[in-house]
Amino acid sequence: xxxxxEFGWGLVFGAAMAMVAFDCRxxxxxxxxxxxxxxxxxxxxxxxxxxxxxxxxxxxxxxSGTFGPAGSE
Numbered sequence: 001x002x003x004x005x006e007f008g009w010g011l012v013f014g015a016a017m018a019m020v021a022f023d024c025r026x027x028x029x030x031x032x033x034x035x036x037x038x039x040x041x042x043x044x045x046x047x048x049x050x051x052x053x054x055x056x057x058x059x060x061x062x063x064s065g066t067f068g069p070a071g072s073e
Contacts, residue, residue, distance in 0.1 A: 014057070032050055
């Protein structure tokens with residue numbers, strides 16, 4: 001059961017990151033707007049950077065669950 005739960009978590013996490021990466025409902029702009037007013041955040045934090053940073057786990061998480069090492073079950 002643990003292997004299925006891990007696989008499901010990977011899919012849900014990947015779907016959430018894909019929503020940000022593909023800018024569904026302007027999520028990258030909302031994250032950028034929230035963090036832009038925070039002290040210590042550099043000007044390099046743009047909506048494109050947010051999309052790329054969220055796009056990598058969106059691909060890696062489901063791929064590692066699908067093609068990763070087989071569980072003990």
